[in-house]
Amino acid sequence: MFCILLSTVVSLGIVTAENGQNAWLRYAPLRSVNSYNLSLASNIIALNTSKSSPVYTASLELQKGIQSIFSQAVKESDEIHQAASSLIVGTVDDYSHVYGNGNDVPDLEEDGFWLNTEGETVKILGQNERGALYGAFEYLSMLAQGDFSHISSVNNPNQPIRWVNQWDNMDGSIERGYGGSSIFFNNGGIVDDLTRVSEYARLLASIRVNGIIVNNVNANVSLLSPQNIQGLGRIADVFRPYGIQVGISLNFASPTAIGGLTTFDPLDSGVISFWTNITDQLYQRIPDFAGYLVKADSEGQPGPLTYNRTLADGANLFAKALNPYNGVVMFRAFVYNQLNESDWKADRANAAVQFFKPLDGKFANNVVVQIKYGPIDFQVREPTSPLFSNLYNTNTAIELEVTQEYLGQQCHLVYLAPLWKTVLDFDLRVGQKASKVSDIISGERFNRPLGGSAAVVNVGTNATWLGSHMAMSNLYAYGRLAWDPSKDSQNILQDWIRLTFGLASEVLNTITKMSMESWPAYEQYSGNLGIQTLTDITGNHYGPNPQSQDNNGWGQWTRADKKTIGMDRTVWNGTGYSGTYPPEIASMYEDISTTPDNLLLWFHHVNYTHILHSGDTVIQYFYNAHYSGAETAQAFVKLWESLKGKIDAERYEQVLYRQTYQAGHSIVWRDAISNFYWNLSGIPDEAKRVGNHPWRVEAESMVLDGYTIVPVKPFEAASNYTAIITSSNTTAGTVATKLEFADGTYDLAVNYFDVVGGRAKWQVYLNNKEVGEWIGDHEDTLGHALSANLDGGTASRVTFKGVKIQKGDMLKIVGSPDGAEAAPLDYVALLPPGVID
Incomplete structure (x- = not known):
């Protein structure tokens, strides 16, 4: 046996960038603080050395993992009877045949395994060879997370x-x-x-x-x-x-x-x-x-x-x-x-x-x-x-x-x-x-x-x-x-975080918060109350397009009109869907008073003014939820930025890029859905947020040179329902405006459309001094399904932080088209610190 002194175990300092290829199997090196006696096997005994055998794979994985985590070579031994101070991996049957004492192994189901780290010999035994490999990965997962517990654990699958x-x-x-x-x-x-x-x-x-x-x-x-x-x-x-x-x-x-x-x-x-x-x-x-x-x-x-x-x-x-x-x-x-x-x-x-x-x-x-x-x-x-x-x-x-x-x-x-x-x-x-x-x-x-x-x-x-x-x-x-x-689900997530990004508590807590809030936030800004995700179902399934849900044969309908919304799936008056459940569940969904709010519009067709269990009307909840969800997405950026220096630079920058994109796209989602139902219902937002954007300057209201105003379809995908594109696909266009905002420091956000078919370039100037530039290259940097249209999927935002302006300053954007991408622009927002557009 060899011993490593460990107590508080943390990941080694960041040394090189990572591209993500090893995912949760990084086996990042650990270092020890204070003293705790950990004994690891001095050799590995694999009970099947055929190279096509999962047991042999398990042996290789154990060698690789222990070497990487502890910088200690543990080699495979041919002396299978020298079990003391060893790590034995194999099937229960092979273990019984070799050592004659398989009676001490608990009963295992197909693919199950027994991991025993008590005593001098570590035993990883599977009901079959696949189970033995699973046990090896479980042991390495424990070690990589700094868990050196002495256990005797049976793990059987729930399903074959x-x-x-x-x-x-x-x-x-x-x-x-x-x-x-x-x-x-x-x-x-x-x-x-x-x-x-x-x-x-x-x-x-x-x-x-x-x-x-x-x-x-x-x-x-x-x-x-x-x-x-x-x-x-x-x-x-x-x-x-x-x-x-x-x-x-x-x-x-x-x-x-x-x-x-x-x-x-x-x-x-x-x-x-x-x-x-x-x-x-x-x-x-x-x-x-x-x-x-x-x-x-x-x-x-x-x-x-x-x-x-x-x-x-x-x-x-x-x-x-x-x-x-x-x-x-x-x-x-x-x-x-x-x-x-x-x-x-x-x-x-x-x-x-x-x-x-x-x-x-x-x-x-x-x-x-x-x-x-x-x-x-x-x-x-x-x-x-x-x-x-x-x-x-x-x-x-x-x-x-x-x-x-x-x-x-x-x-x-x-x-x-x-x-x-x-x-x-x-x-x-x-x-x-x-x-x-x-x-x-x-x-x-x-x-x-x-x-x-x-x-x-x-x-x-x-x-x-x-x-x-x-x-x-x-x-x-x-x-x-x-x-x-x-x-x-949170415990699973935290295992993944420790294995993927390391053991630092700040990293664990931050990514846990972001991830556990992510599904509720997406539901809030994309579609809620059981209305489904209001994405473009007749197109590429990406970006907001609530009107695509209806007036087609695909059956993902909202049945929204000027006064009402939702599918009536009751037995007494609707499609009868609720009656396809067993009686206890059917009665819950049949009755609007016992249907959970988060599935209300799945089962019931109601007025926009219907009062939810929460006390909000349906339409006001739509507005509140979409603003709340987008606000949460903005917070993800700051949370991730707090991890700078605690995660390798390559992965840090790549995740930051996507979180920044999501923050901007969540606002596209928020505005599109809110504007659509405001237009449809005619019922305003009690908080006066929807349609009220005091920090925006619409692109079509600026002085245009080489740009043309165009309608956007669906209309709700653009602020004020219109955008501008260059008049030519070969000549740059310019937009300019005098800023009427008070003197101060602002985040300058530009909403534009990044369509497939070109990589246009935009440059932003303040009083003829360049603030920044960007390229429409989401086809290179994001993997989502692409669109050649100005729509909810291509609507995007870029933000330049900490821009100092004075009232009367001249803002200018030069858009250089490329191919089919005519440098489209929607609006500019000048945001004071802490303000979400």
Whole structure:
């Protein structure tokens, strides 16, 4: 044994910048203060040294981690019987075979592990090899956080399926990908260099993910070519040492697209033979192939309904082919049709129950129905999907989103674990018995053999994986909650902070505050009271566009008019959705007096003057919440700035950039939503904030030279509903105004539009002296879905702090267009210290 004297353990001082690639597996060096005796093993005994074995991987990880944390080499020993002063890692069976005393190991479930640090020998034993690797990562996590407890801990998973779904396309693009291009595919095939895939496998194994779907649910049939099947085998070979099984998404119409058949009817014998043959080929190359993910009869994807077959017929087609290999079919419940909004009883939220409840018990035992956490589509707040309470004889899994499709697309800090917990902890009261969603998906509540979790996780080639350092908290939290849904979301977050940014209390407390306030803040400034996220649903799902919710067939309606707002989902007068829940829950949502305020507009259609439980009217709460949420987002910038020097410069600057962007964009959100409903309802803000901006100067009111005034669509995306663009896409334009503000020091904020198609340049002058400049390069610096329009997604803000002005000073902005970006401007705000525009 070697000893390290430790008591108060802190991270070593910052030495070099970090790009985020190691995420929470940095294994940052620790230093010791005072004296505490920590004994670490002098050698590691791995009970399987095959290089494809997760036990061997665990041994390598332990060596690497201990070396990095303590600057002490711990080598693997070939003397397996010299167990004293050693760290033993392996399976329970191998431990019993070698040492003959496996009776002292507690009972473990599949993938479970026992970590025992009591006594001279550290034992990390898994029920299987994957479990042993999980135990190694748990031990290193403790050490990296300065936790040197003597424990004997049993860790068993809540659910057998803990998968991630990649939405990667064969051309290397990623649907809803905000962190770079695919690490798996390029130019129609599998990439040659899989180093990045191995690094991703390591991250996933450390949070106990055991399966991955590598391609988009809108699947390309070319993935099933012989060449690509061989490529999938190479991917599986990389994941195997980390205990992760590879699966793929399928295109239901593949038999006609590449199989030479004239039908993809799931009951046709030729179709059955086609899928049997494809499955056999996959298992011949990938013996531990996980199975299939299927999106059928949804958003234009083909499926069994084409032939008047049931969704169960479709799922069971694949289940039969996979059954000899113990493979699993994950069949998405995201099935719905476009609807007629003029039909008061039409409701997309009813679709999942309508399609799947009649099929309960008709799915094969190796089929798992994958259900989005809410009945619409990854909204900022939805009620728990009632489908969980309607499938008693069918395996189910919950689908979550690590990728922030409707939730700021990784440009806004939104820590999602608290949102997920509202669903996982929700008691559906099936049969008037405790029926938490977490117990349903685990298989426990209805005694099902399979179940679990799946998350859309669109990592890419960006060094930060998701495009944002802070967004990685969601990937970490997903794995932790899939393993144990009872975990506290703040405790999970703080583990992630310590592992990612270090042990300093200031860092821990600050990032905790920012993250735990982030989801409530985003909900407040984007959409509240159950109205959903009022983003651009007919466009790129980014930025405010409340009018896009209605007057279309997509069914994410608000039914807002001049006097009323909200969906009536009651049984007595509405769509009947509330009645799809068990009686106790249905009665709560049916009655407006017992419906929580945060879901009021999801279940009830009310006047803007309806009084909430809080005492506010609906419209006044909208105004108050949007201003409060944006104010919280401004505070995130100052909180992060307080960490300067406590976090390496590279990550500090990258996070600061995004927090500054979010602060500006939250004001765009606040104004757009507030202005839209003020215009629609005609009811003013009691606090006189909406439409009242004494610190602003509208761009169109300035003296324009080479600029033209244009309307903005949607109108609410711009202050005063208009903007200016250069008259030519090759010649600079100038705007100027005399400032009528009192002498003083101001923050000078400029709202502009950063559209795709060019990188315009703006320069700001005060009395012909340059204050600063910026470039419209969000396509390079932010990963969100881009837009070529002046809209809520491209509206942005840049701020120059501490500008001294005198009344009568001349402010000038020169905009130099580039390509399609005609240097658009919205307004300028001169903000005194402490004032939020």
